[in-house]
Amino acid sequence: MPPRRYDADAIAAYYNFRPWLILGRMLRIATLFLVFWLRLQWDHWAQRTEQNIGLRAMQLRQLLISLGPTFIKIGQALSTRPDLIRRNYLEELTLLQDKLPPFDNDLAIAIIERELNQNLGDIYAEFSPQPVAAASLGQVYRARLHSGEDVAVKVQRPHLLPVITRDLYLIRLLITWVGPWLPLNLGHDLRDVIDEFGRKLFEEIDYLNEGRNAEKFAANFREDPTVKVPAIYWPYTSERVLTLEWIQGIKLTRTECMVAAGVDPDQLIRVGVISGLRQLLEFGFFHADPHPGNLFAMADGRMAYIDFGMMDQLEEDTKESLVDAVVHLVNKDYIHLAQDFIHLGFLSPDTDIMPIVPALECVLDEVLDSSVQEFNFKTVTDRFSELMYEYPFRVPAKFALIIRSLVTQEGIALCLNPDFRIVDVSYPYIARRLLQGESAQLRRRLLDVLFKEDRLQWQRLENLIAIARTDQHFNLAPTATLGLQYLFSEEGQFLRRQIVLALTEDDRLHTEEVQRLWNLIKSDLRPLFFIDVAWGALKASVSQTLAKDEEVVAIAR
Incomplete structure (x- = not known):
C-alpha cells in the first residue's frame, strides 16, 4: 500500500517499481493534456491566442473535471494562485465545482461497518436511505444515534487514497512535460506547489484529523455566542468515517429562507467577517474552505461552520509580519512593504525589490485612494494578480488559502447583500484591535x-x-x-x-x-x-x- 502521509519520495519509491499500476492512467492524462497543448499551439500558429483564450480556459476546466477528484481539487487550488495562472484562466477555474454523483449505498455501509467494527444497526438507530450530499472526496448521510442525537455521517469514497496518491505521483512526473506549455508563471519549481497541495489533500482525507481540527476551532470560539461548531462523536469516528452533530441550518445562498426564519442577512455577514478576521489575526488557526456548502445560517442568528478538513495555522511571527505589512500599506511605505513580502515568503530573499516598488505604488495607490464604499477584496486581488504575473512573486501555501478564504467569504456576503463591502465590517474591527492594544x-x-x-x-x-x-x-x-x-x-x-x-x-x-x-x-x-x-x-x-x-x-x- 502507498504511504498514508504525504511523502513525495516514498510515493515515488512505491510506484517506480509498479509500472502496471500507472501506465493506463498516465496514457489518459498525457493524451488529454496533449490535445489541450495542440489547441494552444494551433492558436499560436493561427495568431488567435487572445481571441481563443476564454475558450481554452473553459476547455482546461472541463479537462480537469473529466480527470476526477484529484484534478478537480488541483483546479480549485490553482484558482487561488494569481502567481501561477493568468487572470482569464483564474476566473474560469473559480467555476470548478467538486460535486460528483454519489457512490453505491451498499459500499458506503460496508465501509462504515468495517471502519467502526460494528453492524450499522448497532451504531445508528436510524440511517437515511440515500446520501444527503456528495462531493469529490466523500458523501454524507443523516442518522440518529441510539441515545437520541441527530448526527451527520461522513463516509469517504472507496479507494480514495490509492487514487489520489497515484495521481499526485503522475502529476509530479508529467509536470516537466506539461509545465512549459501551461499558462503558468514558473518563477520557482512547480513541484513545490504540487507538494504543498499534496500535504493539504492528505490531511483532508484523514477524518480523525478533521475531528481534532473541529474541536480546536470550537475551543477558540467557546466564548463567542455567534459561532456554532458541531460536536464530534469519537466512538463512531475513524480515518474514513466521521460522525458529528447534525446542524439544522439554512444555506447561505437562500436569502429568502433566512428572512422567513427571522435571520438578518446583514447581521450574518457581520458575524462571518468578524469570525474570519478573528481566525486570522487572533487565533492564527483558520478555516481555509468557507464555501456556501460549509457555512450555514441558524434560526437563532448564529453562523455554523462545518467540514474542517482544510485548515491551516499561522505562526506568531507570520501574524506579526502580516500586521507590519498592513501598517506599511496604510502609510504608503512601499519599500518596507516590498521587504515585508520577502519576510512573508512572497518574494525570495535575493530579489531586487527596487524595480518592484514603483509597480506596487502604481497598483496600491489607486486602491488606497478609493473610498471605503468603492473598495472590495476581489478588485484588489484582480489588480494584484496582474502584478504578480509580471514580477517574481509566489503565493506561499498559507496565504493562498487565506486569499481563497477571503474571496469566498466576500462572494457569499455579496450574494446576501449586493452592496456589501468587506471593509465596512473589517475596518472597525481592526481599528478596535489597534486602539485596545492588548x-x-x-x-x-x-x-x-x-x-x-x-x-x-x-x-x-x-x-x-x-x-x-x-x-x-x-x-x-x-x-x-x-x-x-x-x-x-x-x-x-x-x-x-x-x-x-x-x-x-x-x-x-x-x-x-x-x-x-x-x-x-x-x-x-x-x-x-x-x-x-x-x-x-x-x-x-x-x-x-x-x-x-x-x-x-x-x-x-
Missing part, C-alpha cells in the same frame, strides 16, 4: 500608524476612533484606560515624549486638534474619568519603579 506588538504597530517621521498624525487618530466606534463591541472607556495606563508605564516613555512634541510642534500649541479630538470622545468619557485613571496609572507606575529599586538594593547587598 499586546506590546499591537501597541507598537498602533504607534507606527499614528506617527509618521516622528510626527503625530492627528487625522489618523481621529479616523481610527471614529471607525472603531462603529464596531458594536468597541467600548471607549476601557480602551482609554488601557491607553493611559500604557502612557504612564515605563514602556510608554517614548509616547509621552512624542505627545509633548506633537502638542508643541511647528512652534505652536495644537489646541485646535485637541479640541476636535475631545469633541469626538466627550460623549463617552466624563472629564473626571481621565483624572481618576491617570492617578491610578501614575500610582501603579511609581509602585513598580519603587519595587524595582528595592530589588536592585537587595541584590547589591
Whole structure:
C-alpha cells in the first residue's frame, strides 16, 4: 500500500517499481493534456491566442473535471494562485465545482461497518436511505444515534487514497512535460506547489484529523455566542468515517429562507467577517474552505461552520509580519512593504525589490485612494494578480488559502447583500484591535500608524476612533484606560515624549486638534474619568519603579 502521509519520495519509491499500476492512467492524462497543448499551439500558429483564450480556459476546466477528484481539487487550488495562472484562466477555474454523483449505498455501509467494527444497526438507530450530499472526496448521510442525537455521517469514497496518491505521483512526473506549455508563471519549481497541495489533500482525507481540527476551532470560539461548531462523536469516528452533530441550518445562498426564519442577512455577514478576521489575526488557526456548502445560517442568528478538513495555522511571527505589512500599506511605505513580502515568503530573499516598488505604488495607490464604499477584496486581488504575473512573486501555501478564504467569504456576503463591502465590517474591527492594544506588538504597530517621521498624525487618530466606534463591541472607556495606563508605564516613555512634541510642534500649541479630538470622545468619557485613571496609572507606575529599586538594593547587598 502507498504511504498514508504525504511523502513525495516514498510515493515515488512505491510506484517506480509498479509500472502496471500507472501506465493506463498516465496514457489518459498525457493524451488529454496533449490535445489541450495542440489547441494552444494551433492558436499560436493561427495568431488567435487572445481571441481563443476564454475558450481554452473553459476547455482546461472541463479537462480537469473529466480527470476526477484529484484534478478537480488541483483546479480549485490553482484558482487561488494569481502567481501561477493568468487572470482569464483564474476566473474560469473559480467555476470548478467538486460535486460528483454519489457512490453505491451498499459500499458506503460496508465501509462504515468495517471502519467502526460494528453492524450499522448497532451504531445508528436510524440511517437515511440515500446520501444527503456528495462531493469529490466523500458523501454524507443523516442518522440518529441510539441515545437520541441527530448526527451527520461522513463516509469517504472507496479507494480514495490509492487514487489520489497515484495521481499526485503522475502529476509530479508529467509536470516537466506539461509545465512549459501551461499558462503558468514558473518563477520557482512547480513541484513545490504540487507538494504543498499534496500535504493539504492528505490531511483532508484523514477524518480523525478533521475531528481534532473541529474541536480546536470550537475551543477558540467557546466564548463567542455567534459561532456554532458541531460536536464530534469519537466512538463512531475513524480515518474514513466521521460522525458529528447534525446542524439544522439554512444555506447561505437562500436569502429568502433566512428572512422567513427571522435571520438578518446583514447581521450574518457581520458575524462571518468578524469570525474570519478573528481566525486570522487572533487565533492564527483558520478555516481555509468557507464555501456556501460549509457555512450555514441558524434560526437563532448564529453562523455554523462545518467540514474542517482544510485548515491551516499561522505562526506568531507570520501574524506579526502580516500586521507590519498592513501598517506599511496604510502609510504608503512601499519599500518596507516590498521587504515585508520577502519576510512573508512572497518574494525570495535575493530579489531586487527596487524595480518592484514603483509597480506596487502604481497598483496600491489607486486602491488606497478609493473610498471605503468603492473598495472590495476581489478588485484588489484582480489588480494584484496582474502584478504578480509580471514580477517574481509566489503565493506561499498559507496565504493562498487565506486569499481563497477571503474571496469566498466576500462572494457569499455579496450574494446576501449586493452592496456589501468587506471593509465596512473589517475596518472597525481592526481599528478596535489597534486602539485596545492588548499586546506590546499591537501597541507598537498602533504607534507606527499614528506617527509618521516622528510626527503625530492627528487625522489618523481621529479616523481610527471614529471607525472603531462603529464596531458594536468597541467600548471607549476601557480602551482609554488601557491607553493611559500604557502612557504612564515605563514602556510608554517614548509616547509621552512624542505627545509633548506633537502638542508643541511647528512652534505652536495644537489646541485646535485637541479640541476636535475631545469633541469626538466627550460623549463617552466624563472629564473626571481621565483624572481618576491617570492617578491610578501614575500610582501603579511609581509602585513598580519603587519595587524595582528595592530589588536592585537587595541584590547589591
